[in-house]
Structures are given as C-alpha cells and as structure tokens.
Amino acid sequence: xxxxxxxxxxxxxxxxxxxxxxxxxxxxxxxxxxxxxxxxxxxxxxxxxxxxxxxxxxxxxxxxxxxxxxxxxxxxxxxxxxxxxxxxxxxxxxxxxxxxxxxxxxxxxxxxxxxxxxxxxxxxxxxxxxxxxxxxxxxxxxxxxxxxxxxxxxxxxxxxxxxxxxxxxxxxxxxxxxxxxxxxxxxxxxxxxxxxxxxxxxxxxxxxxxxxxxxxxxxxxxxxxxxxxxxxxxxxxxxxxxxxxxxxxxxxxxxxxxxxxxxxxxxxxxxxxxxxxxxxxx
Numbered sequence: 028x029x030x031x032x033x034x035x036x037x038x039x040x041x042x043x044x045x046x047x048x049x050x051x052x053x054x055x056x057x058x059x060x061x062x063x064x065x066x067x068x069x070x071x072x073x074x075x076x077x078x079x080x081x082x083x084x085x086x087x088x089x090x091x092x093x094x095x096x097x098x099x100x101x102x103x104x105x106x107x108x109x110x111x112x113x114x115x116x117x118x119x120x121x122x123x124x125x126x127x128x129x130x131x132x133x134x135x136x137x138x139x140x141x142x143x144x145x146x147x148x149x150x151x152x153x154x155x156x157x158x159x160x161x162x163x164x165x166x167x168x169x170x171x172x173x174x175x176x177x178x179x180x181x182x183x184x185x186x187x188x189x190x191x192x193x194x195x196x197x198x199x200x201x202x203x204x205x206x207x208x209x210x211x212x213x214x215x216x217x218x219x220x221x222x223x224x225x226x227x228x229x230x231x232x233x234x235x236x237x238x239x240x241x242x243x244x245x246x247x248x249x250x251x252x253x254x255x256x257x258x259x260x261x262x263x264x265x266x267x268x269x270x271x272x273x274x275x276x277x278x279x280x281x282x283x284x285x286x287x288x289x290x291x292x293x294x295x296x297x298x299x300x301x302x303x304x305x306x307x308x309x
Contacts (some may be wrong), residue, residue, distance in 0.1 A: 209225075229279075
C-alpha cells in the first residue's frame with residue numbers, strides 16, 4: 028500500500044507554498060463568513076484503487092488554456108473565450124497535502140483532470156486588465172490508469188487522448204455565477220505575469236461515479252469555486268484582437284450556494300491579490 032504523498036517532502040513543500048500563495052483560505056473566510064467546506068472522497072470508487080477515505084477542503088490544480096479575444100470596433104467592447112484543461116495535483120486540508128492515491132506512481136494510483144470553458148468581456152484600463160466571466164462550463168474526470176494525454180493549442184479546443192478508454196466523469200456544471208472575474212497587471216499595454224482569477228460554477232451535478240467518489244456530505248455542495256493565479260500568457264496578452272495560451276495554478280473548493288453579495292466580496296478579495304506572486308501531462 029503506497030499512498031502519495033507519503034514521505035515526498037519536496038512535493039509537500041511545493042504544494043504548501045502554492046496554497047499559501049493563493050491565499051484562498053483567508054479570502055474565503057472573509058467572503059463566506061465560514062471556513063472552506065470540507066468534503067470526503069472514497070478512492071476505491073476509482074477502478075483499481077484500494078479503499079481509502081480522504082477528507083479535504085481543496086483540490087489543487089494546474090491548467091493550460093487557449094484564449095481568443097475579439098475587439099468589436101463598433102462598440103469598443105472586447106469579448107473573449109477561454110477553453111482549456113487542468114490536472115488535479117493534490118487533495119489539501121487547510122495548508123496540508125493529504126496522503127492519497129491521487130497521482131501515486133504505484134499501479135493503484137489514479138489521475139483526475141478537468142475540461143473547462145469561460146466567456147465574457149475584458150477591459151484594459153490603466154495598470155490592470157479586468158475580465159468578467161459571464162458563461163461557461165466545467166467537467167471533472169477520473170483517469171484510473173493515469174494514461175490520458177491532454178493538450179490544447181492557441182485558438183483551439185482541448186484534445187483528450189484517453190489511451191485506455193476507461194476515464195469516467197465525476198461532476199459537471201454549465202453555469203457561471205456572478206462575481207467570476209480575473210485581474211491581470213499591465214506593464215504599458217501588455218500583461219505582466221501574475222494576476223488572479225475566481226470562477227464560480229453553480230448547479231454542480233455529480234454522476235453516479237461522482238456520488239461514489241464524493242461520499243460526504245451526502246447532499247453534496249451545489250457549486251465549486253475555482254481560484255488561482257495566471258503564470259504566463261504566450262504570446263504576451265495585449266488589448267484588441269488576440270489569440271494565445273495561458274498557464275497557471277489554482278485550487279477548487281466546494282460550497283453551498285452563497286449569497287450574491289458574498290460572491291462579490293470573494294471576487295474583490297481575490298482580485299486584490301493582483302500581482303501576488305505546471306504538472307502537465309506530456
């Protein structure tokens with residue numbers, strides 16, 4: 028039996044640094060008036076994985092996405108669509124990585140990934156580019172044999188090569204709620220590295236596999252808030268028409284449906300992180 032991470036100190040240190048840099052716990056407490064909501068997974072729901080229950084309040088991720096940005100010369104409004112994939116890198120409780128079979132190098136290990144899209148408008152004003160997400164979707168999958176290859180090219184949609192053909196969907200949402208925004212610092216008229224984002228997906232639906240995996244609470248949370256930092260834009264993000272790739276880190280936490288005012292506070296809190304400070308499948 029080999030859980031992961033068990034004595035992988037380098038992994039734990041990197042994961043702890045990521046969670047601390049995101050500042051997710053502090054912001055969520057201020058916005059929600061409560062701590063991050065805990066959940067429990069039963070890993071044996073994933074084919075080939077031994078029985079093991081893990082309690083966490085976040086799933087850490089790394090993402091890559093295509094961004095297509097279009098300026099309407101008539102109205103001056105710039106709209107965009109971002110589509111991409113993410114890898115789940117760990118299960119975290121507070122600032123502590125939890126031992127699990129997720130990404131374990133053993134045969135009993137499994138992977139988890141997601142596909143997502145968001146659309147909205149973006150404005151470049153002063154030293155900040157501010158994006159508002161108005162629609163989108165997300166789907167979370169289990170990869171029992173850790174052999175799925177994910178990729179995306181600028182201007183395209185994610186490519187998923189499920190080598191063994193055994194991946195299963197865990198949860199999905201096709202609703203983006205208010206307060207979903209991103210902040211990117213500008214140097215001149217170009218984006219610098221850094222910036223923060225918050226995407227609040229509502230009306231979360233678990234599949235039968237998802238109900239076997241996410242075992243507590245029984246009446247599972249109705250929304251998932253994905254927050255994090257943008258690490259890079261290739262080429263550099265600029266105003267006007269643009270096509271490129273974005274990469275970054277993040278964390279997903281589950282919640283009961285918050286009041287609209289609370290989500291606005293959460294968005295503002297994360298945007299205030301601004302310039303604060305990729306396991307990628309090959």
